[in-house]
Amino acid sequence: MRPRDLATCGLFGAAALLLPVLFHLFQIGRVFMPMYLPLVALAFFAHPAAAALTAFLVPLLSGFVTGMPPFMPPIAFVMSIELALMAALIGALGVVFPRLPAWVKLAVALAVGRVVNAALLYAAARVFNLPATFVAAISLLSGWPGLILMMLVIPALVRITGRRET
DSSP, X not given: OOHHHHHHHHHHHHHHHHHHHHHHXXXXXXXXXXXXXXXXXXXXXXXXXXXXXXXXXXXXXXXHHHOOSOSSSSHHHHHHHHHHHHHHHHHHHHHHXXXXXXXXXXXXXXXHHHHHXXXXXXXXXXXXXXXXXXXXXXXXHHTHHHHHHHHHHHHHHHHHTTOOOO
């Protein structure tokens, strides 16, 4: 892993810790998924393994330090798995399909990530004897503004920075 990757992971990881605090001040954190934005974007700027590890650790660190996302219900664990998977998937798509546009990689990763999120929340709801279908459906529906925000911001960020889309 290159020092540049470590610095990039640190920068995006710090943004992922700070943005949720700012968004929650205005009560829009859950809807716009502010921790996701920098951690998913990171996958376009750092080595896939470094991006996936950062995406896995930041929600856990944030949950430990700020209580957001919570460990109970296990949102922090679900987010860690989902974000690490999305970062790894974006990296893998860049390796396997190097000419694939950033927006396509992002759309695939977001779709897979949301399905995994819903499946994990469904399983957790079953364990806690909650209405599992309702919990999974609410998770899918509540994240749409954040998905749209990411689809608008991340490909533009990749394009503006002149980052090669791999």
